[in-house]
Amino acid sequence: TDSSSPPVDLPKNYLLGGLLASEFDEQSCLSRFQSAIYRKISPHKPSSYLISRLREYEKLHKRCGPYTHSYNETLAKINSGKAIGSTDCKYVVWISFSGLGNRILTLASAFLYALLTNRVLLVDRGKDMVHLFCEPFPDKSWLLPTDFPLVNQLQRFDQNSPKCHGNMLKNNIINTSTDALPAYLYLHLAHDYGDHDKLFFCDEEQTVLAKVPWLVLKTDNYFVPSLFLMPSFDEELSKLFPDKETVFHHLGRYLFHPTNRVWGLITRYYQAYLAKADEKIGIQVRVFDVGKGPFPYIMDQILACTLKEKLLPEVDEKGSINSPPENQKLKAVLMTSLNSGYSEKLRNMYWEYPTVNGDLVGVYQPSHEEYQQTEKQLHNQKAWAEMYLLGMSDVLVTSSWSTFGYVAQGLGGLKPWILYKPENRTAPDPPCRRAMSMEPCFHAPPFYDCKAKTGIDTGALVRYVRHCEDMSWGLKVV
């Protein structure tokens, strides 16, 4: 389609205030064009600097993407083994790893790192990346070509791999003169990483990494908060995100567009169950305790939180109220969980008893998949649809520790009420608290002062990087 004249039936803000590039075909990815019909306009505008850097990135991606001259040339270095001199284009290869919420967060982190270091992001397709997301960049694919030389090794890289950056530092075998550096390094930033892997977050190491054409990255963590603590990135990050808590909000809306199949799951559900409500309340229930739910203490906690914070109305169990007052509101609760028990209980409660203020409450749960099935295609398509739907709520309640919930809050631009993690199978008191910001939590941050070479509390260094509400050792941008 002609990029200068968008089709008339598209919402005015469909490019999200310039965040999205205009040169895309509508039919190939409906969500990119239609999201603005369903989601409220974000009160957070992307900075003009972020917009210009994204357009620059798109040019870089077009010039360096799969099978371009520069790509082919840089690829040849892998076969030759050595970095040898500088290359025109440099790359970050993201390895598909862990649950879908984790993957969405790590992909956003990897993209931000690519943006900060002028690298091109290429995405390992794993089992189902192509069925979940549209291409985010115009012209050139973000997918790692299937004939990439290391493609069969990606899933096998670990902390002990010979080309693992941390491993090489540990064994003191990294020669930092440009000519001696390898053509690729593997960066192990998964939750079980060691002290040497963590040196990734030191400026000194970044200077070395900058010379390596291919960086292959595996992580299950949203590592953005620690990038904010690095002097070499700090200033650029402030320019990109003057409003610091909007990093994932903007990058997520920029990168993650559901495929038409997933968009169908989202829009059909929204129109059938949520569109007519005066208020939409999302409740994401993720239970990490072992055993088969539903657990009574979790139900107690959900009720305690939503009623105490007045997100949902109380019911009159004596049933003395029966004439509906004026201004009766229709509230739709979208509940997501692997288990159907919590929403059944809530739905029954609002059917069996009237609410004290007369409001009507409908409770809906799209799926109950019982257990995590990361390898199944429709399973992850539903999980993606549910994260997106939660992000369309007016008010959101999430579970501690869950990246599934972080994705919903970030895409939705919502500060959720977080249900504290239950200890010893009892409902915590207080049951929940409001999040400080809509940013995700980095669950396994380093606690290291690169200059002084000692341990340090990285959650107490600056005002805008704090320990998380739901995990005391985690870090988040606020």
Ligand code: GDP
């Ligand atoms: P986290 O484990 O909560 O941080 O979230 P992840 O998304 O990384 O991994 C959990 C996985 O379990 C999801 O990707 C889904 O496959 C599945 N899952 C967990 N909760 C739900 C849910 O409420 N709905 C659906 N459809 N799937 C879920």
